[in-house]
Amino acid sequence: MESPLTRNIQPDRVPLDIKAVKRAGGYEALRKALKSMTPAEVTDTVKRSDLKGRGGAGFPTGPKWSFVPMGPEAPRPKYLVVNADEMEPGTFKDRLLLEGDPHQLIEGTILAAYAIQAEVGYIFLRAEYKEAERRLRKAIAEAYEAGYLGRNILGSAFSAGFNFELHLHVSAGRYMCGEETGLLNSLEGRRATPRAKPPFPQVSGLWGQPTIVNNVETLSCVPHIINNGPDWFKQLSYTEDGGTKIFGASGRVNHPGLWELPLGTTLRELIFEHAGGMKPGYQFRGVLPGGASTDFLTEEHLDVKLDFTSVQKAGSRLGTGTAIVLDDQTCPVGMVLNLERFFAQESCGWCTPCREGLPWIANTLEALEEGEGLPGDLDLLASHTRKLGPGNTFCALAPGAMEPLQSALKYFRADFERHIEEKRCPWRN
Amino acid sequence: MLSDTERQEIESHLAEYPYKRAACIEALKVVQRERGWVSDENLRDVAALLEMTPDELDNVATFYNLIFRQPVGKHVILLCDSVSCWIMGYPNIRRRIQERLGIDFGETTPDGNYTLLPVVCLGDCDHAPVMMIDEDHHRDLDEGKVDRILESYREEA
Numbered sequence: 176m177e178s179p180l181t182r183n184i185q186p187d188r189v190p191l192d193i194k195a196v197k198r199a200g201g202y203e204a205l206r207k208a209l210k211s212m213t214p215a216e217v218t219d220t221v222k223r224s225d226l227k228g229r230g231g232a233g234f235p236t237g238p239k240w241s242f243v244p245m246g247p248e249a250p251r252p253k254y255l256v257v258n259a260d261e262m263e264p265g266t267f268k269d270r271l272l273l274e275g276d277p278h279q280l281i282e283g284t285i286l287a288a289y290a291i292q293a294e295v296g297y298i299f300l301r302a303e304y305k306e307a308e309r310r311l312r313k314a315i316a317e318a319y320e321a322g323y324l325g326r327n328i329l330g331s332a333f334s335a336g337f338n339f340e341l342h343l344h345v346s347a348g349r350y351m352c353g354e355e356t357g358l359l360n361s362l363e364g365r366r367a368t369p370r371a372k373p374p375f376p377q378v379s380g381l382w383g384q385p386t387i388v389n390n391v392e393t394l395s396c397v398p399h400i401i402n403n404g405p406d407w408f409k410q411l412s413y414t415e416d417g418g419t420k421i422f423g424a425s426g427r428v429n430h431p432g433l434w435e436l437p438l439g440t441t442l443r444e445l446i447f448e449h450a451g452g453m454k455p456g457y458q459f460r461g462v463l464p465g466g467a468s469t470d471f472l473t474e475e476h477l478d479v480k481l482d483f484t485s486v487q488k489a490g491s492r493l494g495t496g497t498a499i500v501l502d503d504q505t506c507p508v509g510m511v512l513n514l515e516r517f518f519a520q521e522s523c524g525w526c527t528p529c530r531e532g533l534p535w536i537a538n539t540l541e542a543l544e545e546g547e548g549l550p551g552d553l554d555l556l557a558s559h560t561r562k563l564g565p566g567n568t569f570c571a572l573a574p575g576a577m578e579p580l581q582s583a584l585k586y587f588r589a590d591f592e593r594h595i596e597e598k599r600c601p602w603r604n
Numbered sequence: 605m606l607s608d609t610e611r612q613e614i615e616s617h618l619a620e621y622p623y624k625r626a627a628c629i630e631a632l633k634v635v636q637r638e639r640g641w642v643s644d645e646n647l648r649d650v651a652a653l654l655e656m657t658p659d660e661l662d663n664v665a666t667f668y669n670l671i672f673r674q675p676v677g678k679h680v681i682l683l684c685d686s687v688s689c690w691i692m693g694y695p696n697i698r699r700r701i702q703e704r705l706g707i708d709f710g711e712t713t714p715d716g717n718y719t720l721l722p723v724v725c726l727g728d729c730d731h732a733p734v735m736m737i738d739e740d741h742h743r744d745l746d747e748g749k750v751d752r753i754l755e756s757y758r759e760e761a
Contacts, residue, residue: 425729
């Protein structure tokens with residue numbers, strides 16, 4: 176089984192310096208692209224690989240790039256932005272790639288920039304990832320020194336003097352910055368409120384210029400696709416979605432951690448083999464398969480294949496691929512309360528359903544936990560899952576927040592009812 | 605008044621962006637690194653440097669969780685209160701810090717050594733519960749470990 180994304184990552188995550196990276200085949204894909212492939216060929220290769228975005232939404236990467244205006248008439252400059260603002264609760268996979276192999280990300284970023292002919296790039300990093308910041312700064316400096324960044328990259332006549340400047344932008348903490356258009360506002364020095372779409376960032380993004388925003392893991396796949404071809408990438412997975420994925424597990428499992436596995440690995444294999452199953456004395460009850468804004472799956476879903484289509488068919492989303500496990504000694508209502516408090520806090524306040532609805536939901540759940548729940552509360556919560564659902568809000572934050580709530584109401588309804596009937600949280604007192 | 609060092613550091617970031625205001629979050633962090641927090645006076649100075657109004661800059665400053673518009677202690681404890689840490693015992697960690705330091709979220713110890721704040725998922729979920737103090741991550745916390753960590757920052761003081 177191949178694991179291209181993590182093959183150069185050491186157990187202690189100390190990254191290779193650029194000499195060692197080059198010996199291990201780093202920047203070969205960049206050389207290949209700049210010396211023998213047109214930008215359109217790079218985009219087409221990524222398109223044929225079936226790479227889908229690894230940030231949570233799963234949008235196909237090649238088609239996304241192909242919306243960018245190309246040719247001599249296209250607006251200049253164009254921008255390539257790396258979304259390294261990993262703040263989805265329970266998600267810790269981009270951190271591994273940022274700390275463990277920053278050059279892989281930089282190479283993927285330059286390749287993406289070449290494909291859309293971007294002149295300038297920003298890596299948008301969350302402030303708390305201090306180690307990643309130090310390592311990225313060093314790696315970017317090394318890449319400039321080696322001629323992979325800057326003017327006339329690799330001096331290739333074929334790619335006709337391709338220029339690309341890459342900057343590191345360190346944020347100051349707000350979940351909304353992970354939302355594509357919120358991120359762009361934040362990069363411009365504004366509050367990270369979402370923008371109306373259309374126009375889409377591919378046409379009018381950062382400072383109104385054509386812009387692509389891609390996740391860290393997505394871009395880290397690109398050098399391998401260029402080196403080995405789209406068919407190789409597709410056969411890495413067990414299903415129709417191409418490639419491997421950094422999967423993770425946290426909660427009361429024996430070995431919480433991260434593993435690079437083929438897309439299509441089952442939920443059972445992830446939790447009961449790689450994560451070593453439940454800790455002694457704890458039973459499995461459910462799991463958020465891909466971060467805080469995905470629907471719960473339960474025992475009956477353990478054989479679901481972890482790829483974009485299969486998880487969606489099971490009623491959830493692959494999301495970020497980092498599973499948060501609920502055990503029998505943790506209150507599902509308390510867990511959902513924790514999640515909704517997070518979403519209520521991080522709502523940017525731009526649109527009313529999200530700003531007003533999320534605190535109302537959090538307060539209702541808190542009342543249930545305090546033994547003050549009323550018989551109508553579950554209907555009230557259910558109606559909110561629709562009112563804050565897709566189509567009623569400006570961005571995906573509130574609909575994402577509704578996913579764990581609506582599925583908890585479905586799978587753990589008896590536990591919610593017990594809170595009301597017994598006027599207490601059965602797990603706490 | 606901004607110090608020369610602050611001014612130079614802020615100006616060094618301007619070249620990375622086509623518009624000055626794009627550097628405003630970095631500029632606020634530069635001030636905060638020097639002074640611990642951003643006062644009204646600092647805010648006005650940074651706004652002038654970046655050709656923004658103070659209101660425009662405060663609008664940005666108050667949006668971001670890690671820009672402090674009030675004084676904080678010498679060490680800022682950022683305790684993760686997100687879901688994986690919550691499952692793995694965050695409430696006990698919070699209680700322990702409260703008992704030891706006598707402060708809750710948003711408060712500073714009377715000696716000015718610590719401020720306690722909640723923080724969104726620190727991306728260390730396989731080592732939950734976790735917290736950051738200043739720039740250091742502390743993982744796999746239990747009550748005894750919290751005591752030892754707090755003690756080590758006290759000695760430094």
